[in-house]
Amino acid sequence: MTARIGVVTFPGSLDDRDALRAVRLAGAEPVPLWHRDRNLQQVDAVVLPGGFSYGDYLRAGAISRFAPVMDTVIEQAGAGMPVLGICNGFQVLTETHLLPGAMLRNNHLHFICRDQKLRVENAGTAWTADYAAGQDIRIPLKNIDGRYTADERTLDELEATGRVVFRYLDGNPNGSLRDIAGIANEAGNVVGLMPHPEHAVEALVGTGRTDGLGFFTSILKRLITA
Amino acid sequence: MARVVVDVMLKPEILDPQGQAVQRALPRLGFAGIADVRQGKRFELELEGPVDDAALAQINTMAETFLANTVIEDFTVRVEEVADRGEAK
Amino acid sequence: MARVVVDVMLKPEILDPQGQAVQRALPRLGFAGIADVRQGKRFELELEGPVDDAALAQINTMAETFLANTVIEDFTVRVEEVADRGEAK
Amino acid sequence: MSSTTRTPLDTVKHASGTPGAEQPWAELGLSRPEYERIREILGRRPTGAELAMYSVMWSEHCSYKSSKVHLKQFGDKAPPSDALLVGIGEQAGVVDVGQGYAVTFKVESHNHPSYVEPYQGAATGIGGIVRDIIAMGARPVAVMDPLRFGAADHPDTKRVLPGVVAGIGGYGNCLGLPNIGGEVVFDPCYQGNPLVNALCVGVMRHEDIHLAKAAGVGNKVILYGARTGGDGIGGASILASETFDAVSGEALGTEGKGAKRPSVQVGDPFQEKLLIECTLEAFAEDLVVGIQDLGAAGLSCATSELASNGTGGMRVELDVVPLRDATLSPEEILMSESQERMCAVVEPAKAERFLAVCEKWDVTATVIGEVTDGDRLEIYWHGEQIVDVPPRTVAHDGPVYERPMARPGWLDALRADDAAKLPRPADPGELRAQVLRLVGSPNQADKSWITSQYDRFVLGNTVLAQPEDSGMIRIDEETGLGVALATDGNGRYAKLDPYAGAQLALAESYRNVAATGARPLAVTDCLNFPSPEDPAGMWQFAEACRGLADACRTLGTPVTGGNVSLYNQTGDQPIHPTPVVGVLGVIDDVARRTPMAFATEGQLLYLLGDTRPELGGSAWSQVVHEHLGGLPPAVDLERERLLAEILIAASRDGMIDAAHDLSDGGLVQAVVESCLRGGHGARLVVPEELEAAVFLFSESQGRAVVAVPRSEEMRFTDMCGARGLPATRIGVVDGDTLELQGHFGIPLTELRETYERTIPELFA
Ligand SMILES: Nc1ncnc2c1ncn2[C@@H]1O[C@H](COP(=O)(O)OP(=O)(O)O)[C@@H](O)[C@H]1O
């Protein structure tokens, strides 16, 4: 028996298929979830994928946050279920306040698509156990609202408690405070990041790297040994 | 310092996908009675000098040629009292 | 029908690159004397019913929980006389 | 539009009773003979609604009235091809790529709107072409964007380019389609007429091909997607048929005259994403008989084309169309170009299910009519008949013109001004400086400031994207089957010789596809030309069509569809004739693709093909001498075919590790790009018989540079020898400098700086 990992499709989700593929390539069972459905179909973990849910109108993630499926995700996340928010999924997580802070338009105002170097600062979360703390990885980054912001107190607290999980290396691509690319909640089960690990799981496509596969193998190991 | 506000809104006949998305979401969030939502841009300009006719004429030109594309947008220019913004009570 | 306007602006301490980009472009276009530009959003809500206290209270909640993200934004709610918008004269 | 009859309702009955009523046909872009013909077809004067329909459908943009007689050759001369499942004439052609898969692709222009409102103009250009692809039943898998702008340092280019790029990105990224290639070209001739072309490619199974037709009496006609608004009304006829300077002058100036003011639409990519998913789900459940996107001419086009392609007639209740603006008149509803709408024909038993699929995706859907057993298209407004026409006369039997053509008088002088007499660099120092100028010139410089604003990874199947020679998409995860696409066009060549210019555009695109290891199969084209009412412009157009059709026959790659954009001129300032050609290729296993990067030290560099002193229309002549004259490089299609065969075989058999086609900028541009991409330098030797400047800058066709592992050298050169393709060893991948032995060396860091700095400095 392998783990069941759900991927939510909101109207306007784009990288949902890719997340499902990454789950499959890691050896877990991918389960598509629908935004209108409160039922999570007994999945063991949930991925909120990238894209432009509701066109990113109003603010990225602001409308999806109210989807029925999110009621259950919020509840289950509180009970410890692992949740990963990638890009738009991260934006949804900040809008729901499952993660602190907010996302703003990139400081250069452009959409940016590039291969991004990151440091995995915390290998203790549900989604990063297969990396070593301090390890550098390269995965694609692609967004226009990727500038992470929070007040100083929150930032200090994130730093102090090891909840800054990923940091940009070789140049901050969007003006994110303290070079933050991704963070976790206090319990470490909810993780959000702007770059896209699900686009770095096959050598043949994308940037030709597989540095992102570790996200999905990490969670799989966690779930089947749990 | 004086503040001039330029509001830029899509012309009424032009589709406003953002406003539409907001409006469609409202009933789901439990807000009723909103017949229409339009979303536009608000520019707050802080002037170095006084807000006289010359300054306003300049800002009007700026709005017309730069801040708005009058093919699809309308704009208004107005002087605003500068007060501390906070949440409306 | 009555119109309520919600203005949403980034909090003063938050970097506003859109406003900055506008401000930087101004001298190139020949506009002088603008010390600062901030860019925000303007929502025009058309109400089905009257703009009474209950309606305003509801819109205030809507602004606080939905139209603005108060982690980064401030907002104001105000009632506006509905006039035909045109170019400012 | 307020000038068309708004009150009282101009019904068919009313029109029959008032034969003498004045009608604004001229204002709607119709000529007197065209208006007379409509009266003749109907046997009475048209109603306001009918006039609206005929005027938009008979516009240049929709009817191809000036270009039709020339486009015919693409069908008449089409090479026999087993690959063609649906030929020219449908919304987009369909090509068999094997393993049960079919691919559909098409390029279209959105030039004029993108000048008026760059962001929205370009955005809705992407939206339109994507709907063409979904309407065929295919899932869109990638987009491309061939672009042309005025001078890079002109202030207005600073307005247009960033807006266009943001619009293409804003729409395409939000739609979730990877952008896998395109072009960015600057030339003062495009100053008032930038070209924004957009290509989309989609994939389906053979059995899922759907054509736009309304067969089956009683079948429901369902309009779904966005509500209809007052935007874009008359855009099709007025924007595309009038000389543009008058219109754009109004748009940008302060005063609009109202009626003819160009209407630009605002796109809603989110709505379009929902349309894609909902349409594909309806196809998958086999719920549709025929489907049509609403583009130019909106409902006028969709209803008349669906009916015309079907077997019966159609009856439409126009008043049930969901509106964004309740005050729209029936004429305006018929002409509205509101974006993100589609029209489906559905069997009655399946209508409910179709509506449910729309509801699932939050898409508004309305039954607006049904297929009848008559042969008329009848449209009703609150029960009163306002349109009663034979649909073919609207959709297909528009006017056809044989416009006068004349070889332009200036052409001989231009051709006599031979680039061969331009001074060549006098010493190695000047040669080195010219290389750097070329590499840093806006047309040759790195475009990643632009392309990094496009998502190229979404959908997870992007094997190659910019800056590779072609974009490549995997279409089957199991077998590795993939398709490759490239678009090219060189207006400078076409200005010197439009016949050859169109062939050179095809040749380059074909070569780019082959360079990545894919076999070229089929062609789409976007013909961007000046006014057809100028005999010189018309001659250029005719020559280009003839050239492209002839070349397609020789190369065995049929044209499957495309688009014509005329009237690209400001006053008497025409653009260069600019045929943009897209080539689709197939590769059996994307793992075999050939990238462009020189990635391995010590590999041998071979130049394939013949190099002659051909500098007419070249990038070198433009950058170093601001010169355009002489003849473009000679076309040799047999050589192109041979080169492609070698490149494909070498990729399949693993004989080469990198390949890059040679085009504008010549050998040196290609080598610089491959070095920078791979992060390795190269040591080059000028072949004995060549002058260094010709070796570096010539734009002779049918050439590519390849990197061959030493272990494969014999096998590779033997193959070239046996097939008769000249292969000259010109150097080796080596170090961190580009060195031309006996002439100069340029460190990679300096090349990179020069190559990457230009575009951000201009536009960031
Ligand atoms: N507007 C654009 N959008 C996407 N890709 C682009 C665009 N412009 C150029 N490119 C890509 O940059 C690379 C170099 O372009 P170009 O020099 O025109 O190629 P070539 O000369 O081989 O046709 C190609 O991969 C091309 O697809």
Ligand SMILES: [Mg+2]
């Ligand atoms: Mg190329």
